[in-house]
Amino acid sequence: xxxxxxxLDKLLGYQMRRATAVLMADFVRTLADFDMRPAEITTLLVIxxxxxxxxxxxxxxxxxxxxxxxxxxxRLIERGLVARTRVDGRSLALRVTGKGAExxxxxxxxxxxxxxxxxxxxxxxDLETVLAALPVLRAAVDEDEAAGET
Amino acid sequence: xxxxxxxLDKLLGYQMRRATAVLMADFVRTLADFDMRPAEITTLLVIxxxxxxxxxxxxxxxxxxxxxxxxxxxRLIERGLVARTRVDGRSLALRVTGKGAExxxxxxxxxxxxxxxxxxxxxxxDLETVLAALPVLRAAVDEDEAAGET
DNA sequence: TATTGTTATACTCTATAACTATA
DNA sequence: TATAGTTATAGAGTATAACAATA
Numbered sequence: 001x002x003x004x005x006x007x008l009d010k011l012l013g014y015q016m017r018r019a020t021a022v023l024m025a026d027f028v029r030t031l032a033d034f035d036m037r038p039a040e041i042t043t044l045l046v047i048x049x050x051x052x053x054x055x056x057x058x059x060x061x062x063x064x065x066x067x068x069x070x071x072x073x074x075r076l077i078e079r080g081l082v083a084r085t086r087v088d089g090r091s092l093a094l095r096v097t098g099k100g101a102e103x104x105x106x107x108x109x110x111x112x113x114x115x116x117x118x119x120x121x122x123x124x125x126d127l128e129t130v131l132a133a134l135p136v137l138r139a140a141v142d143e144d145e146a147a148g149e150t
Numbered sequence: 151x152x153x154x155x156x157x158l159d160k161l162l163g164y165q166m167r168r169a170t171a172v173l174m175a176d177f178v179r180t181l182a183d184f185d186m187r188p189a190e191i192t193t194l195l196v197i198x199x200x201x202x203x204x205x206x207x208x209x210x211x212x213x214x215x216x217x218x219x220x221x222x223x224x225r226l227i228e229r230g231l232v233a234r235t236r237v238d239g240r241s242l243a244l245r246v247t248g249k250g251a252e253x254x255x256x257x258x259x260x261x262x263x264x265x266x267x268x269x270x271x272x273x274x275x276d277l278e279t280v281l282a283a284l285p286v287l288r289a290a291v292d293e294d295e296a297a298g299e300t
Numbered sequence: 301t302a303t304t305g306t307t308a309t310a311c312t313c314t315a316t317a318a319c320t321a322t323a
Numbered sequence: 324t325a326t327a328g329t330t331a332t333a334g335a336g337t338a339t340a341a342c343a344a345t346a
Binding site: 021054055056066067069070073088089090091092 | 303304305306307308314
């Protein structure tokens with residue numbers, strides 16, 4: 001099979017998308033036997049880090065819409081990883097359970113390995129440049145979204 | 151609403167994912183009135199660049215599986231942007247039509263604007279570092295996938 | 301009136317397995 | 324036997340609109 005030319009390779013967004021797919025696939029592989037989707041894992045980690053946070057706050061932190069948080073939280077509760085208590089008539093405070101905390105610790109341990117696998121491919125200086133550039137790239141439109149959400 | 155802490159922000163993959171989502175959203179907005187999905191647009195551009203390529207070759211070039219190429223090509227043909235002729239009993243040669251070529255030119259024109267909006271947020275030197283780093287990040291697992299495909 | 305959580309729904313991309321017809 | 328295209332299907336993420344209960 002012939003190898004085609006692909007001018008898209010010159011594009012920042014396209015390269016980002018391709019590289020991200022590789023990172024994500026490795027992330028999923030790293031945490032495969034947790035039987036949790038990436039969105040569930042990240043949700044668990046944010047709740048572990050922020051006891052008594054609300055569902056909306058978690059969604060805001062990881063850019064998942066309120067409506068899409070519902071089944072994620074439901075599944076975490078169903079599996080006994082997260083518990084919630086009512087704060088007032090409409091808000092719920094989320095906390096990880098003991099089991100959820102254990103999962104979070106083990107997840108972080110593995111994520112550290114995953115992270116190292118990719119970081120070690122870049123020179124220290126280049127890695128720092130990349131890590132500084134990424135928030136810049138997402139900044140302007142994030143602000144647009146925040147404004148639109150209001 | 152309280153702003154939560156989010157240790158995920160330190161992770162390369164997470165930052166890539168967030169930034170890519172922003173880039174992608176802008177890409178979609180840029181090409182919204184084409185009434186084409188991102189995957190269809192990129193497919194069209196690759197075919198325009200590689201006359202008489204096969205469906206599998208395009209999929210290989212942009213990391214879309216053969217099975218998922220089928221409806222994309224079908225829609226491009228249905229809309230009169232791509233035509234195909236039989237090469238042998240199992241291969242089809244793809245070409246853009248006149249209309250498809252026009253779409254490709256206009257798409258590239260807009261993509262240039264989209265690209266510039268993001269590039270200008272980074273210093274020239276940092277941009278080059280990022281553009282060099284992205285293929286490195288995706289390289290190792292890309293090779294795994296290629297091996298697995300065989 | 302605005303906010304929190306919810307339901308319902310649709311769209312896009314991705315993944316696998318299995319089939320056909322060819323080479 | 325391997326390849327090109329296809330079908331069917333499932334999973335994951337994301338988006339919007341509308342609603343109830345509450346602040």
